[in-house]
Amino acid sequence: MKTLEDSNPGRQPHVRELINASRRQTLQAGAALLAAAWSAPGRAVDAPLLGFKPVPISRADTVTVPEGYTTQVIAPWGDPVGLAGAMPAFRWDAGNSADEQAAQLGMHHDGLHFFSLDGSRSGLLVMNHEYVDPDLLFPDGRAGWNAEKGRKSQAAHGVSVIEVREQGGRWEVVRPSRHARRITASTPMAVGGPAAGHPLLRTAADPAGQRILGTFNNCASGITPWGTYLTCEENFIGYFQPPAEPDAHQRRWGLRAGEQAWLRWHLHDERFDAGRHPNEPNRFGWVVEIDPFDPASTPIKRTALGRAAHEGATTVLTRDGRAVVYMGEDAANEYLYRFVSRDKVQPGGARANATLLDQGTLSVARFDADGRGRWLPLVHGQGPLTAANGFADQGEVLVKARQASDLLGATRMDRPEWTAVDRQGWAYCALTNHSRRGTSGQPGVDAANPRANNTMGQIIRWKEDGDHDGAVFSWNHFALAGDPAAERPEARGTIRGDAFGCPDGLWVDGRGVLWIQTDMSSSVMGRGEHAGLGNNAMLAADPATGEVRRFLVGPAGCEITGATATPDGRTMFINIQHPGEGPGDRNDPAQPRRYSNWPDQRPDGRPRSATVVIRRAGGGLIGS
Template identity: 40%
Template sequence: MPDLDDVPGRRRLLPLLDSSRGGRSAMTCRYRCADACAHEAPNTSDNAYFGDVVEAAVSRRGLLRGGAVAAAVVVGGGSGTLAAVASGAGDPADTEGAARAAVPPRPDHPDAPEYGRPVGFRPVGDNTLDAVVVPNGYDWSVTIAWGDPMFRGAPEFDFEHQTAAAQREQFGYNCDFVAVYPLDRRFERALLWVNHEYTNEELMFRGWTGAAGATVEQLRIAMAAHGGSIVEIERVGDTGEWRPVDGRRRYNRRIHAGTPFRVTGPAAGSDLLRTAADPAGTTVLGMLNNCAGGTTPWGTVLTGEENVNQYFGASADVTDPETAARYARYGIRTTAGTSRAWERADARFDVSGEPNEPNRFGWVCQIDPYDPRSTPQKLTALGRFKHEGATTALTADGRVAVYMGDDERFEYVYKFVSSGRFRTGQGDRDRRHNLALLEDGDLFVARFTGDSPAAEIDGSGRLPSDGLFDGAGEWLPLVSGGESAVDGMSVEEVLVFTRLAADRAGATKMDRPEDVEPHPVTGTVFMALTNNDRRTPAQADEANPRATNRWGHVLALDEDGADAAATTFTWSLVLVAGDPDDPSTYYAGFDKSQVSMISCPDNVAFDPSGRLWLATDGMPGSVGANDGMFVMPLDGDDAGHLRRFASVPVGAECCGPCITPDGRTALIAVQHPGEEDGASPEAPASTFPYGDQPRPSVVTVWRTSPTGGPFIGD
């Protein structure tokens, strides 16, 4: 393998790419989101577009204006960091013996690297290798891959002879959000949670000619490969490497499209959620298209259902105008079957027969990884839309805030604040109380405002006279004190049709808000805005300094008083992605000749040293840059010095990522390797990770060289 540990090694961006897809292949767009970017955006409201009213600060000053120690505002983030500390490892059904939630180690914990630790590795250069590439001094291994057996007696993966029954006992398909939950205080055993976002049958089955020609068994295999997995893992010796445990796997669990979920919150039992199979409107089978997620202070998984529209279709035209309008706002077909044809295997996916079934998807789900017998929940209090993720923080008075992005062009950013307060006790009563915290509270949507004269924004990305793009904003209430805050809509309607409620409230249209996550010390909320090629030059302004945003940006939001319960905030842009040689790009004010190129930031994470980590979805592989994982310090002289830490194989997206609080391990989800146009099992574009058919995987990265210490990023 060539040495890619030299310099950022940038290639020139762009005239080679289809702007409607960023850096994605047409195949990825087809299977992940049903070609969402090829269609008109579902948001046809006249609300202000983010590019019309706000722009993030391109000033190195104020990257973390919340201060260096906002008193441990955040407890459970969405980057998959350690969310709980175990007090024992009894039987999973024994809640006294099971692992207990506790505040995770702060950056000053003796087992964690010091806060503000400088980056020490030399960045990985741009490449299109069919492998995970990490800096010198690091190593990686496959932790688990699609099809690997998860239970005793489960069959080994056999690509040529797949069955739905086998897939329900094997690790699922495309991996996205990753989280780690400890099983002992020494952090030698843990539980790994992984989302399985979607399936690509074109790469899963030989001779695939389309869903219409698929066997019912193939459709059921795909349904079983969705959802999520809980895998018991153990540390390899005293290294940072992790592997699945041998022997008894009492915590292992597969969540799939047939797993029963309990509906909770104000919309539970609503007429809008009732079906023939579930006349009570309180039980749903499965979760679909789960993208990013988060963890809670009490040690549960939050996972967001995203592009659920593609699983539903109509065998007969939907003629009721109100129903058709509601479907259209969520991108659900009303005149044809689905591209996936799941209605052939399960009639509930035909909205002509079950008009409410789509309303039962598009939620944030809560799963208890420590209790494999527990029933997962769909949390209606957090609203229904295309959830990228759900990350948490504690308010000043001990309530729980959840931050969420709606991942589609011109959609919104949301926040939920619980009515009840988090209890730090570890008894059964405290745990039951905490498990119900997200069933009741207030729901908000964001509106942003800029502060520079419109005449100073010309679409070129040139700074206005005050030297920065920034502004203020407010959280607009949708549900407050148990009552609807939206005229003409009940609480149930606000929560089931949250996009429509946000339209009426006057929220600000954003450029595909994906992961939204608070910093673990300062509370500053960072959001990845992946891209939006549909903005015209006339819409460029302080919020979007470039006429076309193909490459995305990252926005930092500081809530007043550093309190997650605040309803007002200031904001600034800390990264405008793209070719560093392009004058419209911005890397927090750092010398751009020294940074690695980044495009389409998707997932956000933080390490114990307080550094920002970004994973990408759409790096321009055709000009020499696979997707990857990047780190950017947020304070000191190195602030804004973005460096590529890892790259993923051909056709793959870098997901996760998860940095453990001891700083010794990074876990990366390698999603859809080999998903290139024209690829097939007969002619794979990738053979990652085992040299045959491409298999989505989770990999562990750890430090092998003692120079500079054992920590990720050193």
């Protein structure tokens, strides 16, 4: 979903903002840092990491991959996940019921991971579903909203677990499967960490603050070394009907008087009325941990990782075996976070590490102009994070992570999205864009965010001194996205190779390739400064040289998101989200195929998010 929230315009003074630096100076600094990045240590530059011929820019309603590669579509929205005794077929008129949707793959696939069952021949695909398009979810779209429509749209959110296997060179979804599972906006969730049971999480329906119904607007994801899936609750605030007069905390999290919830869940599910239940929004915006191998397990909201419009949760280990999680917050002027666990990862999988993410230190990033930075701990009692400043305890610091980060003077970023870590220890974050930076009431440019009216975005990266738990780090821009043919200099970028705009998804594969996925919104795709970039794409980058090659272009109106592979690196899975999305994220239910008819191309069909399987003809490593 294209974020609509901007709750931190930055009118307050910022101790680290470089508003006196000219745009020309900051762009030159970014280019110098990029040149330094090309000399990063690692694989010798005379051994090419990227071996495929790049594909051209395209506006076609299809998936384009390089010569010698094949694609296969599996697991589209509405297909059954494989629950025994509940496998309703997809209705092409979108007439499936709420109960049927709860047994089918959700809408708008996003974060994705392959968990092996039998090497590279079979496994579990776990994916989350970011949001729904009511104009395509129902035969008559948004008209006649009722309780059943609310239930169906809630059932189309959440997470799907499906079993897949390779048979004779083709992949298929196993149905039925004992692993199959749907997690939706009404699935019971447990709460772990310092905010569990906190007064700010208590409601009339849950006076203990220990049991939350559902997860939704799940964007990006991560995995843990102990074999669990992390799903990120992103633009959750738009699902709540604001009170008549929101208080300061509610306003800081995006609730505005007079605005309407994106969907009308509050009409038939009163917990989504923030005026009647002011603590309900505090129960969302968390990273949720799921054990994909145990369909009876309860998902857990890990509050020690902080509350945010989360997108991305990349986990790595310190040398002594503790978990480090890097997280972005996809909203204008918000922050980059890092969590370091107190304890070491133990052998024994999910059960042995059942509470590992409940104890540790959450920090927020500050990027300084000299290419250095620091992690600022969000710890109650340290610095300004005291009761006198509105933080009664650690739980309140975590619920109000934005306000805590404001006080600490963290760097306000251009919409941090996915994170990734390469084989040399550099951590990356995609900053997708911030078209209002530098305008009235918005922060000016700084070293980390060097462009006003930043329509194209950038990829920033950093490396801690010593280990991933280091307090200070060095940073640079891996690339400022853009089109070299753009008229405005600030929209041209510093990419070495194929142009792209609005980076979003990031993933580093087993060979060390950095995969970059783009998300130009439907309102700008093919227009203005984005006119020359075609449909959204996936590109492969060499972290050592900075070379970028376009590997895949998606169908009309879609976002490319989610990337994972089998252990042998010979099968890749990606997600195509919201093909056929119309301008302004709206469609016409009377003309569902107006903008796209991918993937089925049926005369009576409608566009559906789906997973694409990518392989090399005759075998071979993807990208080589």
